[in-house]
């Protein structure tokens with residue numbers, strides 16, 4: 001916080017632009033940062049534990065067609081996600097994980113509904 005304020009004051013004093021180009025330049029994120037979810041469809045066992053544990057009903061199990069036939073896997077509504085990581089903790093094969101990605105801007109919240117195939 002203080003670092004950002006110092007940068008802003010220095011930039012203002014020098015008459016420089018303070019904002020940085022995005023997405024070319026990105027802030028470094030803390031190790032504890034939790035962002036967009038990722039799913040490894042090849043190891044998901046369709047147990048639904050992630051959907052059951054989610055405190056905000058963010059995950060819906062939906063049909064997907066895989067090499068091994070039809071299965072159910074999580075669809076994530078990122079607009080509702082609390083990034084609490086309970087789904088990651090409970091997932092038996094650890095195939096559902098939180099990443100450091102924060103690129104999920106949208107004009108309509110329905111665009112943030114992410115199907116299993118898009119979570120890979």
Ligand code: SF4
Nearest residue numbers: 054081082084085087
């Ligand atoms: S991080 Fe928390 S809120 Fe988000 S999908 Fe997982 S359990 Fe639900």
Ligand code: SF4
Nearest residue numbers: 044045047048050091
């Ligand atoms: S992502 Fe993990 S917890 Fe969710 S259905 Fe697949 S194996 Fe189960």
